[in-house]
Amino acid sequence: MATFQIEGGHSLKGEIVPQGAKNEALQILCAVLLTDDQVIIENIPDIRDVNKLIGILGNLGVKIQKLGKGKYSFVSDKLHLEYLESELFKEEGSSLRGSIMIVGPLLAKYGKGYIPRPGGDKIGRRRLDTHFEGFIKLGATFRYNKEERFYGVEAPKGLKGAYMLLEEASVTGTANIVMAAVLAKGETTIYNAACEPYLQQLCKMLVSMGANIQGIGSNLLKIEGVDKLTGCTHRVLPDMIEIGSWIGLAAMTKSELTIKNVSWDNLGLIPTTFRKLGITVEKNGDDLYIPAHKNGYEVKSFIDGSIMNISDAPWPGFTPDLLSIMLVVATQARGSVLIHQKMFESRLFFVDKLIDMGAKIILCDPHRATIIGHDFKSNLKATTMTSPDIRAGISLLIAALSAKGTSTIHNIEQIDRGYEDIDGRLRAIGAKITRI
Incomplete structure (x- = not known):
């Protein structure tokens, strides 16, 4: 210590x-999983939580290259999805609350996403219901292994757009649902969405990758799903x-x-x-x-x-x-x-x-x-x-x-x-x- x-x-x-903003970086890094193309991110802070997430992405199979101070290249064309059910991931994912946001992109692109019950600051109860209720509305099946404290969502036939009114304006919950919805079939409407600048940054990045998102900066987001996303370059606030x-x-x-x-x-x-x-x-x-x-x-x-x-x-x-x-x-x-x-x-x-x-x-x-x-x-x-x-x-x-x-x-x-x-x-x- x-x-x-x-x-x-x-x-x-x-x-x-x-x-660079920690809370934005954790969202943006998870979004690289949505495309097979190269994503370049600038102004990434060199801090423990962000570095831990970069390590998780590397173990998942993302090709990561450091291009300079705070500047990285990510290519997620060949992932090792078996890592998601490994003991190593249970250990690494549970120590970082931000790791919950890999679930939305993985669910959208590969039809399944898993996460151990995440940790983070001891600042009281911080529910994950918003994340998983959103995924369920998009057509995913939820399961929870109480013994191993392990969450999973699966949608082998893909996700379908839906209307949802969030019970709380959760920033990470909104981010996770948005990343799942951009590749879902049809229109998704998210009301009572979080609208923090970092969530706006995520939405702008996704639009630059080819996503169709309306209402950025408001608490009412409308997302028309697309078939695929491309690469981009993004700078963290x-x-x-x-x-x-x-x-x-x-x-x-x-x-x-x-x-x-x-x-x-x-x-x-x-x-x-x-x-x-x-x-x-x-x-x-x-x-x-x-x-x-x-x-x-x-x-x-x-x-x-x-x-x-x-x-x-x-x-x-x-x-x-x-x-x-x-x-x-x-x-x-x-x-x-x-x-x-x-x-x-x-x-x-x-x-x-x-x-x-x-x-x-x-x-x-x-x-x-x-x-x-x-x-x-x-x-x-x-x-x-x-x-x-x-x-x-x-x-x-x-x-x-x-x-x-x-x-x-x-x-x-x-x-x-x-x-x-x-x-x-x-x-x-x-x-x-x-x-x-």
Whole structure:
């Protein structure tokens, strides 16, 4: 198990370039299975979860060639489908939640797809019903081996388009169903579809491969199935979760940072929500600039004077992946704020570590926490902690960089799952961080 040692209390300065988006890359990589032709993908982040999925694709028989930093070629003309029922796949697939998205493409192209019950962050129940109910509506037969915790769907006669109203606007569920539907016979209508930028990117990539998808960017998708898809070249968006992490880091450490090439049009409510905490976020072309907040930052209040409430919601609402960052940033704000995590039930349980550092936080229930900001009149204290998941891990890292003294964070493999060379990039802008 690797560890970070962080000497906090230092201001940072410089430019930082966001990595490619993890959540998009996991979808896009699965889509290469839909064609026999070459697919080239650029700006793939070099992180544990993405590399693990690339390894699964390689074991499945995809020919993979690295063409440069973040640039890969994929050819999926001859797959080893027997790998899907192997012990190796059960081990590899169960450790990566994103592996669920290989099922849709495999079902569409080969009439069958299997997946062990996937893992991922321990942030509460994350149902897979949306995925499999969608496949069943397209004509697949579902089976589940309870003893081996193994899911399977089969459609030996092919898939047929259907109308479906999704029970939840699941991003990975929508992606999986879309990838299955593009090769199904007839029209598929997906209502209450997720419409995050990364899902839009997947749809645009599929259209460039020859798919017929209408309604991209809305929650109503109409897909007319085609006989085959061709190759393409696709570039992954910058990671908006990482961009939000750097905004929070700059505010907490009173640092002046420029985040380069952020794709402003795809940031949604992220800049607006940070401004609710009093943080200055400036647009400079396609760059994002945060000045050093030498005098701190003050939480806004609602028009009626009531306490600020920041909550998550499906796109175009505020992403749940940044609520833990908002919570940490609020610990040094001037004023109080209620953080309401509506979409996941265990994501706020890391606050006990922040309380140990001296933060004033009241955990109301699994979904809500009230934070009374210190206004930098009392610094967080350095401590030793363990990263429970990706987003809590980066939040604890930000807290450690702002705290006085030397902190230790164990289990940083969780952070490496979602952030590329984070210690190297932080050192480049002045952070005192060591990987052990």
